[in-house]
Amino acid sequence: MSSNQDNTVEHEEYYVPEQSKLPIFASIGLFLTVWGAANWLNGDANGPMYFFAGSLMFAFVLWNWFSIVISENIQGLNSPQLKKSYVIGMAWFIFSEVMFFAAFFGALFYVRSLAGPWLAGEGEQGLGNDLIWPGYEHEWPVMTTPDMAANGDSATMRGPEQNMSNPGLANWLGWLPFWNTAILLTSSVTCHIAHGALKKDNRRQFNIWLGLTVLLGIAFIILQIEEYVHAYNEMGLTLESGIYGATFFLLTGFHGAHVTLGTFMLLVMFLRSVLKGHFKSDDHFGFESASWYWHFVDVVWVGLFLYVYVFG
Template sequence: MSAGYQHYYVPHQSHWPIVGAAALFLMGYGAAHWVNDDLIGPILLAVGFGLLLLMLFGWFSNVIDESMSGLYSEQMDHSFRQGMSWFIFSEIMFFGAFFGALFYARMISVPWLDGAGDNAMTAQVLWPDFEAIWPLIKTPSGLETHAMPWEGIPLINTIILLVSSITLQFAHMGIEQQKPAQLGFFLMLTIILGICFLALQGYEYVHAYEELGLRLDSGVYGNTFFLLTGFHGLHVTLGAIFLTVIFLRIAVKGHFTAEKHFGFQAAAWYWHFVDVVWLNLFVFVYVL
């Protein structure tokens, strides 16, 4: 046995993954029924979200207990870092698929419907009065909507998330420099900014539905708008939950030190990733 060998802790079997899978299934199934005006949709979605919160709380508790019991070695710490890195990479691929759909619609489908290339006759058959403009505010059925402007709430939310990245960095500096007051203040401020973002996005959705006529059934523009911004809002919600858990661990339990605080770092990585995704959303969904 080499001198550098460290015991690698293998966790016990856990029921939390299947609970998380059931939660995601209920959320997806409920959302699909809600979109189709089925009354059971919102109920299933709420149950799924509640189950997801239960899973996060329970799984976090298990990991925290294992960490504070001294079961983790340096090898386990590397595993956590690799796991979080791959998780964020999977999220990049997730959003990449939706951005790919948006770019395909704008750069290929829209010109094709306008008769680009050798499709002039096909375009006349499919949609004779089609105009190649983006966003598409009119569907083949004649349903018209209005585009969401980038000024106002989208711009305010962009500023909020940019500021939240700065406040989170100050919180990170606070834990590294062993300044608990700075850490607690800026971490709480980051959480508050995230909640403000979600509240404003909710108001934006109400405005889109009631005043702009922008809905999920408003053609490809409505589809891509709500899918991209909606899934991003879900990620902001999860990020705010992560940061809240970290705040409670710091304020109530005093778990982290300047030398050992990967839980904080993992939440910070995730939050900065969410901010970068929003910047791309703001440019390609709202501005261009």
């Protein structure tokens, strides 16, 4: 939005939506989803039913919600001011997502650099080592957990058999995380090219580059699933593999979930463009917010690649 626009005009065009049934039904859907999930986890037979019913309802409401927002914009109901509110909303939503990942990165750094050495008896904080976890030595990845060091074969909290860490630069070409990084970085570039094409009103180029971005996203997800299957079946690396398994799967897992959501968003944008001819060269925030989200998951991946894999 240009900054020299007359403020007064913006305000008089402000659009307050009529009453809306969306929020209350979204709340009910969300509630049923989490209520079902909690019951399910606690072993209640009705849990899955509530969970799936709630998820369906939630997805249905969100679908409608987005449809309404899109059609309002197409009808020209959205003032420049409201459009700016959407931009601000998306930007700070992404910031909140950054902080969500920060919690898990923080946990990783703390355990790896502080708590681990203390468990192994380092410094004043390590006094308990001899008494509680005799024989534990800290290394990262934690392959031998404190439980294994102290209790040997009777240990219940066991580390992984193998880990995902850097196999040395020479072996990178056969190392899946490297290819995943290449794919995701490339997809960020293709997404950016698509954006440039849209701004130049080149619809064909936009569709091609956006479609390519979606394909790269899907490729990433497939490779990530492949990596998980490999980890579970051949590397003895699971969620239960001590703190390494926990941090590895939660960080990469939540990232993977975000990539999945991002790919879905881009796919919707692709279909909107191809099937409905949505987006104009100067009015395409739906696509732009999806692309921001995509760049965000890309940046998180760079952090993961460095701290979970390369320096793992």
